[in-house]
Amino acid sequence: MATSNVVPAQEEPLPIIEKGWKTFHPTQYQGFWIHLEFFPGLLACREHFEGCKDDIILNTTPKSGTTWLKALTFTILNRARHDFYNHPLLTTNPHALVPSFDLDLYADGKIPDLTNLPSPRLFSSHFPYELLPTSIIESNCRIIYLCRNPKDTFVSMWYFLNSFLLEDEPPVPMEEAFELFHGGISIFGPFWEHFLGYWKASLERPERVLFMKYEELKEDPTFHLRRLAEFLGCPFSIEEESEGLVGKIERFCSFESLTSLEVNKSGKTNHGHPNKNFFRRGIVGDWKNHLTAEMSEKLDQLSQQKLEAFGLTFKDLGK
Numbered sequence: 001m002a003t004s005n006v007v008p009a010q011e012e013p014l015p016i017i018e019k020g021w022k023t024f025h026p027t028q029y030q031g032f033w034i035h036l037e038f039f040p041g042l043l044a045c046r047e048h049f050e051g052c053k054d055d056i057i058l059n060t061t062p063k064s065g066t067t068w069l070k071a072l073t074f075t076i077l078n079r080a081r082h083d084f085y086n087h088p089l090l091t092t093n094p095h096a097l098v099p100s101f102d103l104d105l106y107a108d109g110k111i112p113d114l115t116n117l118p119s120p121r122l123f124s125s126h127f128p129y130e131l132l133p134t135s136i137i138e139s140n141c142r143i144i145y146l147c148r149n150p151k152d153t154f155v156s157m158w159y160f161l162n163s164f165l166l167e168d169e170p171p172v173p174m175e176e177a178f179e180l181f182h183g184g185i186s187i188f189g190p191f192w193e194h195f196l197g198y199w200k201a202s203l204e205r206p207e208r209v210l211f212m213k214y215e216e217l218k219e220d221p222t223f224h225l226r227r228l229a230e231f232l233g234c235p236f237s238i239e240e241e242s243e244g245l246v247g248k249i250e251r252f253c254s255f256e257s258l259t260s261l262e263v264n265k266s267g268k269t270n271h272g273h274p275n276k277n278f279f280r281r282g283i284v285g286d287w288k289n290h291l292t293a294e295m296s297e298k299l300d301q302l303s304q305q306k307l308e309a310f311g312l313t314f315k316d317l318g319k
Helices: 036-048 066-077 101-105 134-138 150-162 174-182 191-204 214-219 221-231 238-242 245-252 255-259 262-266 293-310
Strands: 026-029 032-035 056-060 122-125 142-147 209-213
Touching (some): 026 036, 032 036, 056 066, 066 142, 142 214, 191 209, 191 293, 214 221, 221 245
Parallel strands (some): 056 122, 056 142, 142 209
């Protein structure tokens, strides 16, 4: 993949950086908190990415099931090309199969040549809807968004960011990290603005923007895998259904299956991060083991205040 080192012109001066997480150094840009390391890639992608109508863009808030969504989408989309015995997921982490705009393709402001990639091209990002390249919206490509109850999102993010600390370095106390998250300071946060951007887009353009919830995907994966395949334009055939293919994909891409693979036990990403850090528990409701009743109530109230007026709700997992 050819690249250049051209860095796009900065759209506006970097604003003041607030105190943040130890491994996440945030700067605010157009209402969202961006990791300083992601900022050149964000600008490069916004300026240079040329969307095509057949493109598929996976979007998530960090720690909302990104790895799972990549595995499922890649497998559904390429099921005629790869069988389960010689499948790329057996030896490759999902993040390597579905490159991200912010961490891979446009990292450090590089400009990749994506013109020779086979169609449909499959990409991912954590970008808020408002910060997606204009060409993605104008090209009418398919956008898939997966979000997660903010309580579990916060806990998973806290563990994930701690995994990048030095062994002798203590993490940001959970209480302090919670206040940051509650105040909107998280990767590509505030989380409620991230949710709402894609939620509103899915209501306005349901044929182009699919909005999914992690909890619902866990509760009824068969239904949502069919929904995902239909949205991708490759619904499961009667023959595939009779062969139980939906269930096979569900099991093949499950948390248990992916974590059992050697590549996800001992392998590393292109950036040198252990693949195992992308897998922790993969369950719904783990926040109950970490958040106090007061923390839970504060996030409930915030979610109700910010989201419910737009018809976006999450199941109460703690009562």
